[in-house]
Amino acid sequence: MILSIEQLSVSSGEKKIIDCVSLSIRKGEWYALVGQSGSGKSMLSQAIGQMLPSNLRMEGVINFNEHNMMSLSRKQLGDIRGKKLSYIFQDYQGSFTPFRTIGQHFQEYQKVHGINNKETRRMKTLEALESVGLDETFYSRYAFQLSGGQLQRASIALALMFSPDLVIADEITTALDSVTTHRILELLAKRQKESGCAILFITHDWRHVRRYATRLAIMKSGEIIESGGKHRILDHPQHEYTKQLIKAAPILEKGLPSGLDREVSYESTFC
Numbered sequence: 309m310i311l312s313i314e315q316l317s318v319s320s321g322e323k324k325i326i327d328c329v330s331l332s333i334r335k336g337e338w339y340a341l342v343g344q345s346g347s348g349k350s351m352l353s354q355a356i357g358q359m360l361p362s363n364l365r366m367e368g369v370i371n372f373n374e375h376n377m378m379s380l381s382r383k384q385l386g387d388i389r390g391k392k393l394s395y396i397f398q399d400y401q402g403s404f405t406p407f408r409t410i411g412q413h414f415q416e417y418q419k420v421h422g423i424n425n426k427e428t429r430r431m432k433t434l435e436a437l438e439s440v441g442l443d444e445t446f447y448s449r450y451a452f453q454l455s456g457g458q459l460q461r462a463s464i465a466l467a468l469m470f471s472p473d474l475v476i477a478d479e480i481t482t483a484l485d486s487v488t489t490h491r492i493l494e495l496l497a498k499r500q501k502e503s504g505c506a507i508l509f510i511t512h513d514w515r516h517v518r519r520y521a522t523r524l525a526i527m528k529s530g531e532i533i534e535s536g537g538k539h540r541i542l543d544h545p546q547h548e549y550t551k552q553l554i555k556a557a558p559i560l561e562k563g564l565p566s567g568l569d570r571e572v573s574y575e576s577t578f579c
């Protein structure tokens with residue numbers, strides 16, 4: 309297991325926001341976390357990287373690789389975050405400051421993680437951008453000169469820069485149109501295959517669960533109410549709430565069975 313969460317609770321004063329959650333993620337898998345708005349998905353994802361605000365109290369165990377995340381120092385957490393554990397957020401505009409070029413962001417990110425030679429950092433940046441279909445002209449562009457899809461491509465490149473074991477992708481396509489969404493998720497799937505990382509994929513969209521996930525968990529009011537393999541849950545949901553969520557989902561693409569991979573060519577067109 310890459311990640312093992314046991315009996316995790318997060319509270320604000322007397323109020324439990326996450327209630328005794330346990331889940332584990334295997335090496336290289338695509339694990340989906342599904343649930344209504346406010347159910348605690350983002351909070352759980354932030355708890356994994358120990359990024360919760362100080363007003364919240366955490367209990368339980370979070371083991372990431374061989375590390376007990378809750379007992380690490382700031383410095384140890386800093387070494388893991390970005391290198392072994394990385395995040396891609398919904399708010400891609402917020403991930404890049406407007407006054408710095410894409411290249412400067414990549415330079416800074418690598419510098420923080422100990423790559424001291426500027427030219428090495430530049431070469432690695434160009435390689436990373438190329439791996440997501442962005443050519444070298446993007447190096448000197450500012451974030452506001454990129455489309456939403458291009459910024460998410462850059463976010464994916466940044467998140468995968470140090471070949472992390474786990475990438476947490478928190479509703480990364482919510483702000484994108486459907487064609488761009490498709491291209492971004494195909495790109496993420498392709499880069500996942502190449503790098504072998506596991507993905508914790510937070511989503512509201514059952515079509516994406518059906519297409520990409522290997523296993524999933526459903527959250528409701530801070531608890532995981534059902535978890536397991538994709539086929540089992542999509543084809544035979546046990547919990548009434550899961551049944552309702554699946555029923556309320558948009559009609560799934562006709563003729564696409566729950567688990568069969570369908571080859572879709574990777575579009576390198578910039579989006």
Ligand SMILES: Nc1ncnc2c1ncn2[C@@H]1O[C@H](COP(=O)(O)OP(=O)(O)OP(=O)(O)O)[C@@H](O)[C@H]1O
Pocket residue numbers: 320325343344345346347348349350351352361363364
């Ligand atoms: N710092 C905080 N202090 C107290 N409560 C908080 C704090 N941050 C978030 N919450 C509450 O925790 C609950 C879970 O929020 P969270 O953002 O994890 O939900 P979510 O499932 O990710 O929702 P969405 O799908 O809309 O992003 C919400 O009720 C939210 O108001």
